[in-house]
Amino acid sequence: MITDNDELKDFKLRPMKCECNYLNRSDGSAILSQGQTVAVVSVNGPLDIKMQSQSIGKATLEVLFSSKGGKPSIGDRYKEHVIRQTCESAILGCLYPRTGITVTIQELEDYGGFLACCLNACCLALLNAGLAMRHTFAAVSCAIDEQGNIQLDPAPAQLETSRATMTFVFESREKSLVTAFTDGSYSDSAYSEAMERCRSASDLVFQFYKQIVSKYSYVIG
């Protein structure tokens, strides 16, 4: 179950809960909670889109992020960009040329590790939509506090005292890094250690995916 590397054994993520197909109108959807952080994601596609945004070689991926209240901000656009890059690497877009795939993310609660929660919810929604993918991806966030301790999947209280926060996304095949998103200052060695820890913790997320898919797979066939 847990990785063979003994040093990295003591990791723990906040409990995850997920409901797939939460929205019946969307082609695929998932609501995911990691601790108190909650996000809901819907995936629609492949669909017909405007001529000017069609691309001959692959599907056009559109990611929309909507915060809970208030006006859209630059931070939201930036999140959209990060999520779009990550999803694009995972979806086999070449199978659906001249179409559009829309991923819509709605923030529900943000209590730390929000980007990771969004990314994991996206992955579950994509799995639920039945789109062909190269690999699945798992996002794990961590915080580095003043003493240089690494805290996986930090809660809001831990975030307040941290000097840097990081979110790493790994793919399922070779567990190689897909996306890294960092904030704050940290040393090189802290970065690599945080990455290794998150890498081993990503196993938990992949196991969780499998558990979710197993729950319904045997019945629908």
Place this chain on the structure above:
Amino acid sequence: MKVAVGEVVLPGDQCEEISLVGEKSKVILGPGLRKEVDGITITKAGTLKKRSPNTYWVDNYQKRYIPSRGENVIGVVVQKAGDIFRVDVGGSCSASLSYLSFEGATKKNRPKVNIGDVVYAKMLVASKDMEPELVCVDSHGKKGRLGVLEEGFVFKCSLNLVRKILNPECPLLNSLKNEWPFELAAGLNGRIWIKAKTMRETIAVGNAILGCEYLNTDEIKSMCTNIASILAGHVS
């Protein structure tokens, strides 16, 4: 991750079993599987299935239809454009259906198809780069069961539900046929057309089909009996 037949698989998993079989004989890769340089990779989340001798596929949950050649689908005529009808089959773009691809149709003798009609047709051309094309005749020029579906009711459901009820092992249609007569056409694009003698009976068929999606074999049987008793209780 290495996986075997019958297991739940996720995209990115590798199946060595298929590659080994593939070295010796021909293998047919169904939906959800993809041949890459370093072996066979899974692209969809679901259960990996096999049919003898060498056909493999992934049974996954899906609602959006991707056209595929040879499948029977149910579409709605949305537009008449010159010689062709545009038919909405639920895919990313509408499919075309020539008026000549009906039984006995000639340039003079056009088939009677109106906008808003429901047609049961076969996918003749379905490529990711091209617009899908439908026909309402088989290779002998006979219509068989294809063509415009009159009256009845059409509803949408997930693609795996259609596959499930068409599976010979699924007891649903087998149990329902004992209870009351009805007609049914299942489009692999997630649309099912049903028609029974009365409105209530039609609704009951729809109810039974939608209800069986997450039930196992025994539960489906008891559901059918349950629905039949509800139906009988109100009719008599």
Place this chain on the structure above:
Amino acid sequence: MRDIFISNCEKSFSNKILSEGYRLDGRNYNESRQLSISFGSEYGSCIVSLGETKVLAQVSCEVTQPKQIRPNEGILYINVEISPMAGPQFEANRQTDLSVYLNRLLEKCYKDSKCIDLESLCIVVEEKVWSLRVDIKVLNHDGNLIECASIATLTSLAHFKRPDVTRSGDSVIIHTLAEKDPIPTVLFHYPVCATFAIFDGDILLSDPSFFEESVCTSSTEEGINSGGGVLVIGLNQYKELCLLDHSGAAINSSKLVHKAITSAADKCKEIVDMIKKSIVSDDTLRQKRVKINFADMITQHHLLALTRKDLNIKLKSYNVDDNRSEIDGMDTDHDLSDPEPSKYDVVASAPHTAEIQTKKESSKWIEISSDSEEDEKE
């Protein structure tokens, strides 16, 4: 916005069953789908689901300058967003007629009916007032968006609490939630919208589903609407009318509107009572320091989450749960391994098709999912 095309047979079928007195999902004419309200961790955030229609509402507040014509009143702002999450037919970042219509109706119902005490939102006359912003996000559009959005708006407004302020001389101190207890919004009355779909000019369906809505507003082949339309009625708990909106074919008798108002009055009262009850119970939980979060509404049993949903096509007395759980006991009762001979016979006529005919001779079930690919190879 991409159009959703409704076929002729769906239209005629739904008209027929309605004239026989049934609804597709087994409800009675005046029966609503199940309403559920769940609250988020912050004040003024809730998700309301009416059947499968889901709406998220969030109230936020900020201090702004008042409008010059109303120097002693706060400002209420309602914003409705329909993203592609609501359904594949919606496009991103584009205002549809539907969202403008929804926004206008909600403004009529909550701003123009003066249900909120805007004067209590004033801090310093002509200088500082609270501005309340209600953000409505449609998560899933499965019909009757208006009713669901109005319940969400009212619930979030009633649930919302703004920070307390103290004035000392010219300066205004805004206290955080930890320093001083926040203040709830004052509502004079609780208006809620109820929607009816009108069929054939005389059948009233309360809480229409997406399918019923699209059928009654769509025109027939001849391009004439056959007496279908949607009627929205806004009423408060005192059964006072706040909003009346009708779209579609003209109503030819005023009796129909009266009938709708009478039935909406009781319904709105029920809804308002339920909203009040859920806010009170949420408040007592918060008093006990229970952490309330949207995560609570995610069901632990994942398979049940998929199965729990109501069916779109349903017989009146069919109950989804009847077919589960008691299965172990049922095995002996229904030993179907040896089924009775059927009166009807399934005949496979083409790939993926079967037809049931009256039985001619002994036969058995024929495999109908014969592979179509094989036919073509011949």
